[in-house]
Amino acid sequence: MTSYPPTVDPNGPVLWWRDGGIAHIRFNRPEALNAIDVATAKAFHQACQDICADAQVRVVRITAAGRAFMAGGDLGAMQGDPTAVAHELISGMHGGLELLAQLPVPVIASVQGAVAGGGLGVMLGCDLVFAADNTKLAIAYPLIGASSDCSTTWGLAHMVGLRKAMEIVLMAEPINAEEALRLGLVNRVLPADGLEAFSQQVAERFANGPTVALGQLKRLVRRALHNDLSSHLQAEAEGFVRCAATADFKEGITAFLDKRPAQFQGQ
DSSP states (O other): OOOOOTTTTSSSEEEEEEEETEEEEEEOOOGGTTOOOHHHHHHHHHHHHHHHTTTOOOOEEEESSSHHHHHHSSGGSSSSHHHHHHHHHHHHHHHHHEEEEEEEEOOEEEOHHHHHHEEHHHHHHHHHEEEEOEEEEEHHHOOOOOOOOTTEEEEEEEEOOHHHHHHHHHHOEEEEHHHHHTTSSSSEEEEEHHHHHHHHHHHHHHHHHHHHOOOOOOEEEEHHHOOOOHHHHHHHHHHHHHTTTSHHHHHHHHHHHTOOOOOOOOO
């Protein structure tokens, strides 16, 4: 049985907990296809803050209850005062996404069904994405007369290039799982009934991996498109030296020379 921290409502819109070194974030509004309302955005931000403050976290898994990962923003919640609601909603989601991008451990998303609007941004913001074969991505924003949020356009432009990103956001045509894989928007496509097990297996691998090294690699890849070569060489040198000072690095070398699997402790 999953045990939630005392601050987490087990019936709330976002659940979060840690199991060993694996932190879980689960969107939990299946009846609304996990559409983002203000309560969801605030809970997501709080989950990210709590996880970032937990030194025992070595990997993060983001999942969603029900048949859809996230159908974008909750449009019904925006009818009364759309400007105020949009500001509050975006503030929470953006705060959480920025924390996860800076977190020095891998962040994995498992997605299924509809992944639209802000849900697409959440997905693109993760380090690895595993998708069920029934996944449908949709930019959605132009269909309601809005521009993007949740770093959706930033993620698309970096992953597929300017021309293709323009096509995706302006034409707003849905993208199935296989096309998403071809474009590099997801890492793997799996049968829906095998998605959970595969994602958990990868998370366990990272939770037992060299945490500092994985964090440095995440940082370097995220900076690679912005640094000039000289700056990036310096960042790589600093990262390697930091890893060389860890117990995991010593264990990795010893295990390699002993021809056995390394037993990393995350330190």
